[in-house]
Amino acid sequence: SLKEKQGEGGDPDLKPSMDAEGNVIPIAEEADKWVLKVCEEIINEYKDQFTLEELIFGPGMPLTESKEVRNMAKSRNLRHDIRQLDGQSYLVIQHRMQPQDMAKCIHTSAGGRSGKYVLVEKSSLPVYQDIVPDLDKQIALSGSLAGQTKREVKAPNPLQGFKPKILSEEEEGEEVVFDQGQNKLY
Known part of the structure; x- marks a missing residue:
């Protein structure tokens, strides 16, 4: 047992390991x-x-x-x-999968999803022109951009509130993989 290995019984020659304050350092248990x-x-x-x-x-x-x-x-x-x-x-x-393999996996799975991933049409995603008003508003609220780096000016998340549409196999067009858990596109 762990106590025996640390010298609290069993072999009297086996002394427990101590740290600088005199506390007993436990011996790591082996994996089952x-x-x-x-x-x-x-x-x-x-x-x-x-x-x-x-x-x-x-x-x-x-x-x-x-x-x-x-x-x-x-x-x-x-x-x-x-x-x-x-x-x-x-x-x-x-x-470990590349985005192309992820899309194939989702296409072959029932319901157009696999795990936390779902395919969405690229055309249904917001484009830069759609978020410019929100970006301008954010810049106006944060003040002048003079002397600030891109990281200091936080743009709003263009996917916030975005509900992906699940595609059927019959629908055509470019598709991307959307990770619902991480809010990432692949």
């Missing part, structure tokens, strides 16, 4: 091999799917197991990230 085996099977199954859905582990996954699972994802060319929700950490794994 059974949990890692199940995670590896799930990741291998996910790797072979053509989807934009995310694979989510957590909350409460120990750090040692989380590191091992992230290494598994990395070795299989999958993206991984840690996200927080209500103070809990979640490990999120997803496929």
Whole structure:
């Protein structure tokens, strides 16, 4: 057990590690091999799917197991990230895809969406001319632009309040991929 490894019982020659203030430094627990085996099977199954859905582990996954699972994802060319929700950490794994592959994936999925992604017609997006009045208004409210960099003048988000239209396969025209979670276009 951890107490025995730290010298609080068991081997009397094994002394606990101490920091500068004299506090006991805990020995890192090893990752549970059974949990890692199940995670590896799930990741291998996910790797072979053509989807934009995310694979989510957590909350409460120990750090040692989380590191091992992230290494598994990395070795299989999958993206991984840690996200927080209500103070809990979640490990999120997803496929690395180019925008063209993302569009193909969405076209082949039911309902014109895959995960948090949806296809929208490029013509339905606002163009620069449509947001110029809002930009001018923002500039007027913020004062003169003299001496300010582009980063200091925050333009309004042209997609704020934008509701994407889900396209059917019969509709034609240029399309882009819209990430509803991140409010990004690809």
